[in-house]
Amino acid sequence: MNWLMRKCKNCGHYTLSWDKCPVCGGELIIPHPPRFSPVDKYVGQRLKMKIEKSVLKLDEKPSYVP
Ligand SMILES: [Zn+2]
Numbered sequence: 658m659n660w661l662m663r664k665c666k667n668c669g670h671y672t673l674s675w676d677k678c679p680v681c682g683g684e685l686i687i688p689h690p691p692r693f694s695p696v697d698k699y700v701g702q703r704l705k706m707k708i709e710k711s712v713l714k715l716d717e718k719p720s721y722v723p
Pocket residue numbers: 665666667668669670678679680681682683
């Protein structure tokens with residue numbers, strides 16, 4: 658889905674207009690947060706840290722395995 662909504666930098670007015678704010682003529686920004694990425698760039702580093710801090714023990718069986 659495309660992000661159609663824009664928000665005015667000056668007055669905070671939400672609009673579907675692309676070029677400028679219909680209320681005050683101000684600059685528009687995209688009010689949406691960045692999309693969540695399933696590709697975690699830091700998963701390797703976090704895993705390494707957990708192993709080093711002995712939070713995660715690789716030689717132990719997980720408790721949910723019978
Ligand atoms: Zn405005």
